[in-house]
Every structure is written in C-alpha cells, then in structure tokens.
Amino acid sequence: MKRYDYPIVKTLLDTDAYKLHMQQAIFYNYKNVDVVAEFLCRGDNFLGCYSHVLLEQISMMRSLSLSHEEYIYMTSFPFFKKEYLHWLKKFRYNISQVKINNYQGQLHIRISGLWQEVILWEVPILALISEVFHSNFSPEISTISAIQYLDSKLKKFFRYTKNIDLSRLKIVDFGTRRRFSYDVQYAIVKRLKEKFPFLIGSSNYHISRILNLSPVGTQAHEWFQAHQQISSNLKKSQILALKTWLSHYGNHLSIALTDSITMDAFLHDFNLFFTSSYQGIRHDSGDPVKWGEKAIKHYEESGIDPRTKTLLFSDNLNFKKIISLYKRFNNKINLVFGIGTKLTCDIPYVKPLNIVIKLVKCNGKPVAKISDSPGKTFCLDKKFLKNLCKVFNVS
The missing domain is CATH 3.20.140.10 (nicotinate phosphoribosyltransferase)
Structure with a gap:
C-alpha cells in the first residue's frame, strides 16, 4: 500500500x-x-x-x-x-x-x-x-491521461452541439469530493478554462482562487437536516431553514436545494415569498426532466416568469446529459449545470x-434525508424516518 x-x-x-x-x-x-x-x-x-x-x-x-x-x-x-x-x-x-x-x-x-x-x-x-x-x-493513471480523455469528450461535445445555440450555457466544476486526485481536478479545471468558454466557476474555493474563477455553491442537505431538530416544529423545519438562510444572505447565494425531504414537500414549503426571493433551486436527485417541468410549473402557478429564475442541475451529470437538459429547458428558464464525478474522476478503466x-x-x-432517488434516502433511526414521512406526507 x-x-x-x-x-x-x-x-x-x-x-x-x-x-x-x-x-x-x-x-x-x-x-x-x-x-x-x-x-x-x-x-x-x-x-x-x-x-x-x-x-x-x-x-x-x-x-x-x-x-x-x-x-x-x-x-x-x-x-x-x-x-x-x-x-x-x-x-x-x-x-x-x-x-x-x-x-x-x-x-x-x-x-x-x-x-x-x-x-x-x-x-x-x-x-x-x-x-x-x-x-x-x-497508480499508473496520470493527469496526462485524464486530460487526453477530457479533450476527446470536448471534441464530441462540440461536434454534437454544432447546430445548437450555446450562448446561454453555463457549467461549473462540482468535482472535489470524489475526484481522482487533486492534481487531476486542477488539471481538468485548468484545461476547461482554456478550452471551454462555458465554464463559469468551480465549487472549490482554492482552485477558484488560483485559476481566477467564481466559487459556486449555496447549501447542502445538512442545512435542512439539522433544522429538523433545531426547529421546535418539525413540520416547519424547512421553512425555518429557508428563512434563516435568506435572512443571512439576502440576494447573495440564493439557490435552494430541493430534495432533503423530496421535491414535493419542498415546493409545499416554498411559498410565494421564498419563490420570489430566491434566485432559483437546485436538483440533486430524481428524474431531472420531471423535476425541471415541476419547477417551471411552480413558478408559473406562482405568477412568476420562469425566465427570471434559475435551475441548477447537479445530479450525476455528464456532457451528454447536459446537452439533453439544455435543449429541453434552455428557452424556458435560466440554467446552470454542476458536473462533478463525471468530470474529475472520468478516466478510462477507472471506476x-x-x-x-x-x-x-x-x-x-x-x-434524515428523504431523497427523490430511493437509493439516496438516509437515516439511521427508522422510527424518526417514519415520523418524518408522516409529517411531510411522503409515501
């Protein structure tokens, strides 16, 4: 070893x-x-x-x-x-x-x-x-092989998008947690910045600093999870989490994560005040197309033009999925794509x-976290999980 x-x-x-x-x-x-x-x-x-x-x-x-x-x-x-x-x-x-x-x-x-x-x-x-x-x-994998494979993916990307207007495409590196290595992540993000005009930032503060990129990120599941016990009322825990974040950051960092207790439970709590105040929402589990359509419908039913809001997709993305989602939603709402593991640990023969x-x-x-993808639901206490599902009407 x-x-x-x-x-x-x-x-x-x-x-x-x-x-x-x-x-x-x-x-x-x-x-x-x-x-x-x-x-x-x-x-x-x-x-x-x-x-x-x-x-x-x-x-x-x-x-x-x-x-x-x-x-x-x-x-x-x-x-x-x-x-x-x-x-x-x-x-x-x-x-x-x-x-x-x-x-x-x-x-x-x-x-x-x-x-x-x-x-x-x-x-x-x-x-x-x-x-x-x-x-x-x-051990034989180097940054050179990672960059070579990235270049091959970018060639395919530009070939497949030749007739697509990509003027509104925005992509962010979200690959720190499961990267092959720091050197590979740095090399890939650096290469993207040089070759890929759609890269607008990185979730990594260090890499953002040294490559002069915008650091991107708001809150994770733990923000909403912790409020399940911080709040004196479990039913209103998401509302408290959303309110506290908004009161602290105001117009900054106002993209809300939707799948800590499923998208449906989130939208129930995402009232007109939050829907108007937050810049947008982030997808991290479940069918991204159904999620996107549901989000747009929510904005429309709230009397808000979806084109003034942003959807940030961040669940298991690759360039092919990004193209598909971009084509589906580009004319309906603003889009940002956070690509992680399939960027910084996408190397031939590496799992x-x-x-x-x-x-x-x-x-x-x-x-607990009750995801829109069943395999991502996580809780060590079955009794609490059952109660949480009951309180938020999650089947």
Missing part, C-alpha cells in the same frame, strides 16, 4: 464553497449546535484497509490554516463578514472529532462536535478517501467511488 510522507490536502480552502457558506450562517445563528456525521460507501468497495493512511492524513490537517493571501481573497466577497473571517483565520481542525476504524474490511468514520467545526470535515475526508483509493488501485458523509444526529437527536 502506498504511504505518504506529505499532506494531500494542503490548504483550508481545498473544499466546496457551500461548506464555508453554511459555516458562516451557522457561526452567526447556531454556534452551540452539536452534530454527528457518518461515512457511507454506497458501492461494494472494501475501504477499511486505508484507515491507517487516512488517520495519518487527517492528523496532518491539524496544521492547516487560512494564509494571509487567502484571507485577503475571502474579504473580496461581499457576503463574507469580518467577524466570521477573523474566526476562520484562527480555525484549526480538531482531529479528536474524527473516529476512524476498519471493521471487517469496511471503513467506519464518525465525526462529532460543534456543527460550525464539524462541517469542514466532510469534503476533505471524502477527497482523501478517493485519492488514496485511486493512487493504490490505479469512481460512490461515497458520502451525511449528518445522522443534531443536538443528540436523529435527522
């Missing part, structure tokens, strides 16, 4: 933008909230053998901190507040929050502590697992890992 005498994650900003955006909202609204998150491998991979390497890498992360240059960069965004950035500059990873072990070949990871601290663990740990696995399983880290508890009580 390959050993590392250097840190794979080299900067605090090598993470997804929505983690920092959520962290700031938590910092100002939920400083004393405790959470527990756990790792899940949805595939049949036995990853427990990498536990010692992961522990070594996580131990190295304790020295990460925001550099002066990075701090100055963060102050350039209008939605970050000084008090939070001062706190973030002093932030250090607390490695005692992470417990890792190998149980009969399966990798077990449990992260617990204050939400405002725990929130930054997920993305780098998933990226570490992916890179360590691939460097051992496919990406299907791994996640999800919130399982908030303030000592269970939380």
Whole structure:
C-alpha cells in the first residue's frame, strides 16, 4: 500500500464553497449546535484497509490554516463578514472529532462536535478517501491521461452541439469530493478554462482562487437536516431553514436545494415569498426532466416568469446529459449545470467511488434525508424516518 510522507490536502480552502457558506450562517445563528456525521460507501468497495493512511492524513490537517493571501481573497466577497473571517483565520481542525476504524474490511468514520467545526470535515475526508483509493488501485493513471480523455469528450461535445445555440450555457466544476486526485481536478479545471468558454466557476474555493474563477455553491442537505431538530416544529423545519438562510444572505447565494425531504414537500414549503426571493433551486436527485417541468410549473402557478429564475442541475451529470437538459429547458428558464464525478474522476478503466458523509444526529437527536432517488434516502433511526414521512406526507 502506498504511504505518504506529505499532506494531500494542503490548504483550508481545498473544499466546496457551500461548506464555508453554511459555516458562516451557522457561526452567526447556531454556534452551540452539536452534530454527528457518518461515512457511507454506497458501492461494494472494501475501504477499511486505508484507515491507517487516512488517520495519518487527517492528523496532518491539524496544521492547516487560512494564509494571509487567502484571507485577503475571502474579504473580496461581499457576503463574507469580518467577524466570521477573523474566526476562520484562527480555525484549526480538531482531529479528536474524527473516529476512524476498519471493521471487517469496511471503513467506519464518525465525526462529532460543534456543527460550525464539524462541517469542514466532510469534503476533505471524502477527497482523501478517493485519492488514496485511486493512487493504490490505479497508480499508473496520470493527469496526462485524464486530460487526453477530457479533450476527446470536448471534441464530441462540440461536434454534437454544432447546430445548437450555446450562448446561454453555463457549467461549473462540482468535482472535489470524489475526484481522482487533486492534481487531476486542477488539471481538468485548468484545461476547461482554456478550452471551454462555458465554464463559469468551480465549487472549490482554492482552485477558484488560483485559476481566477467564481466559487459556486449555496447549501447542502445538512442545512435542512439539522433544522429538523433545531426547529421546535418539525413540520416547519424547512421553512425555518429557508428563512434563516435568506435572512443571512439576502440576494447573495440564493439557490435552494430541493430534495432533503423530496421535491414535493419542498415546493409545499416554498411559498410565494421564498419563490420570489430566491434566485432559483437546485436538483440533486430524481428524474431531472420531471423535476425541471415541476419547477417551471411552480413558478408559473406562482405568477412568476420562469425566465427570471434559475435551475441548477447537479445530479450525476455528464456532457451528454447536459446537452439533453439544455435543449429541453434552455428557452424556458435560466440554467446552470454542476458536473462533478463525471468530470474529475472520468478516466478510462477507472471506476469512481460512490461515497458520502451525511449528518445522522443534531443536538443528540436523529435527522434524515428523504431523497427523490430511493437509493439516496438516509437515516439511521427508522422510527424518526417514519415520523418524518408522516409529517411531510411522503409515501
């Protein structure tokens, strides 16, 4: 097994933008909230053998901190507040929050502590697992082969879209969590920026900074999950999550995620005030065409011109799916496409890992995610899941 005498994650900003955006909202609204998150491998991979390497890498992360240059960069965004950035500059990873072990070949990871601290663990740990696995399983793969395959995909893309007006096409790199490696992600995003005029940003703050791209991201499922126990009324938990986010960020970062308790339950709570105030919504599970049609219908029934709003698609996209969805919805509504694993871990003879880290508890009580794709629903407490389904009328 390959050993590392250097840190794979080299900067605090090598993470997804929505983690920092959520962290700031938590910092100002939920400083004393405790959470527990756990790792899940949805595939049949036995990853427990990498536990010692992961522990070594996580131990190295304790020295990460925001550099002066990075701090100055963060102050350039209008939605970050000084008090939070001062706190973030002093932030250090607390490695005692992470417990890792190998149980009969399966990798077990449990992260617990204050939400405002725990929130930054997920993305780098998933990226570490992916890179360590691939460097051992496919050590012969280089950035050159990744770029060559990307170039072949781009040739097909331009050939298939020769007669399509792509003036409104917008694509974002969402590939940090399950990348083949940091080097591959950086090389691919750099190549896209050089060759692909439709790339408008990256979810990775570090890569965005060094490549002069826009960092893109709002909130994840955990934002809505935690509110299931933060709210005094479970039925109104999504409403509280939407309201708190909007009151904190206003016109900034106003794309709402729809599938924490299914799209239908979300739209029921996405009242006229939210529908008018939020710039748009994000798709992350279920049939994207049905979801898009449902979203447009919701805007129309609310008396809002869909062309003033945005749909962000981010579920298992590749260039072929992006073309299909663009052709379907381009004339009806604004579109953004976040492409992740099929961008940064799409290499011949390489099978990406299907791994996640999800919130399982908030303030000592269970939380759940009820996805529009049955395989993505996640909860460790069946009783709570059953009650959540009943409260939100989810079958």
